[in-house]
Amino acid sequence: xxxxxxxxxxxxxxxxxxxxxxxxxxxxxxxxxxxxxxxxxxxxxxxxxxxxxxxxxxxxxxxxxxxxxxxxxxxxxxxxxxxxxxxxxxxx
Numbered sequence: 001x002x003x004x005x006x007x008x009x010x011x012x013x014x015x016x017x018x019x020x021x022x023x024x025x026x027x028x029x030x031x032x033x034x035x036x037x038x039x040x041x042x043x044x045x046x047x048x049x050x051x052x053x054x055x056x057x058x059x060x061x062x063x064x065x066x067x068x069x070x071x072x073x074x075x076x077x078x079x080x081x082x083x084x085x086x087x088x089x090x091x092x
Contacts, residue, residue, distance in 0.1 A: 002026070010068040014057040015039065015046045030068040034059045 002009045002024075009024035013033040016022055017040040023031070033039075038051050049056075 008072045010065070010072055012057075012060060012065065014054075014060075015041045015049070016043060028072070030071060032060055032064050032068055 003026055006026050008026050008028040008030070010030045010032065011018075011022070011024050013022070013031060017033065018031055020040060020043055034056055036056055039056050041050055041056075048054075
């Protein structure tokens with residue numbers, strides 16, 4: 001829904017990946033993912049890990065998600081106050 005309103009998005013990728021077409025398009029969107037040799041293991045995601053470790057999700061920390069959310073909030077504040085409509089906060 002955020003994308004339809006051209007709002008920045010924080011996306012968390014586990015067993016799938018942005019290279020498969022799931023990617024937030026608005027500027028200043030963030031992708032949180034872990035680079036692992038076993039990723040992607042599926043096109044649409046899984047709830048069980050074929051490698052039995054599920055590191056693609058378990059290695060993502062709450063701090064990483066909070067940091068992305070804070071950046072999104074700051075981007076929204078700056079976009080609102082920018083007279084030229086330019087995004088002033090770059091993505092992670």
